[in-house]
Amino acid sequence: MSPNPSLAPRAAALGLIQSVLTEGRALSDVLQNPPPGFAALAPDGRARAQRLALDTFRHAGRADHHLRGPLRKTPPEPVHWVMRLALIEIHVAGQAAHGVIHDAVELTRALGYPKFAGLTNAVLRKLAEGLDWQAAPPPRLPGWLRGALQNAYGAQGTAAIEAAHLRPAPLDLTLRGPRPDGLEGTLLPTGSLRLDLPGQISALPGYAEGAWWVQDAAAALPARLLADMPGARVLDLCAAPGGKAMQLAAMGAFVTALDISAARMVRLRENLARTGLTAELVVADALEWRPDAAFDAILLDAPCSATGTIRRHPELPWLRAREEVTALRALQSALLDRVLDPAHGLLRPGGRVVYCTCSLLPAEGEDQIRAAATRHRFRLLPADIPGVPSPWVNTDGSLRTRSDYWAEHGGIDGFFIASMQHLA
Secondary structure, eight states: OOSOTTHHHHHHHHHHHHHHHHHTOOHHHHTTSOOHHHHTSOHHHHHHHHHHHHHHHHHHHHHHHHHTTTOSSOOOHHHHHHHHHHHHHHHTSOOOHHHHHHHHHHHHHHTTOGGGHHHHHHHHHHHHSSOOGGGSOOOOOOHHHHHHHHHHHHHHHHHHHHHHTTSOOOOEEEESSSOOTTOOEEEOTTSOEEESSOOOGGGSTTTTTTOEEEOOTTTTHHHHTTTTOTTOEEEEESOTTOHHHHHHHHTTOEEEEEESOHHHHHHHHHHHHHHTOOOEEEESOTTTOOOSSOEEEEEEEOOOOOGGGTTTOTTGGGTOOHHHHHHHHHHHHHHHHHHHOGGGSSEEEEEEEEEEESOSOGGGTHHHHHHHHTTSOEEEEOOOOTTOOGGGBOTTSOEEEOTTTTGGGTOOOOEEEEEEEEOO
């Protein structure tokens, strides 16, 4: 047994952070093939390391605000992350300063910066006691993203979104039927169940029976716009990991779920098996694939910046760049053209399309639909979903959620959703 069992999870958390930054991948992707130090931990150690990494990304801006005082110049980046992690453990996680600082010094040495061990010790001791952590403003989003949000929602709305990102996202479930006995949570107005104390997911009542699946309340809304189409043939594009495909199947649709990633479709297949739901699974490029017959409806959950999910993925502001969003916008436009033009064989004349993105950016939502209307003939249908507050509905009938909405319920992811009917 290691004489210092607290050091390994902290070292593993730093390894996860470094992998995210150097590989440019979201933490959830890094965890599919994690660094050796993380993989070697016991389950409770892995959970702790993951939580530390998420907390560090979420609160790094506040840590930097407080570190600027005692640091006359910025230390090497690995040392800077050690200081951030330690400061956040003390002031956010409430860990005892002595042990945190001791391990931070050890990590500084282990990373190959022994000359900075004394600085790490001195800075953290100075900031460990008597610091008003909340005096620092919520971390600002990157300039390109912040500017776009200010243009869309104003300075006050943007500040509210940034403040909402400091709060971890709750865990929501989509119920297939009645709530299983013993499953504790709050039923949200839109029908999702928000868990009180999530715990281990696979140990919750109803998991083995497939009575529910994990899905944010906002992500559960798009499929509900097709709830009046039991028996219809519905194509779920960019379907993995399958929450919307399972909703559609549970509502009685005959579902074809398509995704370009074979690896991600493995999880969808597993989810269908657990819930006992059925769908035809297709691994293909949505821009190239043609079906044998056109569909009655298509749900297009388009690839996007995922800026609406920063509460649960706080590393995203460190990864996304304006250029990447520009490329995603071009892909979204191409996918809309693919599904809205019946000549491509995906949608029958008069069929319906639900387009959604988990993005806060109008450029990936409202602007896309306005631009598509200049290229295709369709009418927007009202986003009439029980439980959705009227202020979320745009004047054209599309739906916009934001990270700062539903604060009284614990928040919700940022989404854009539009329902369209093709005009033959």
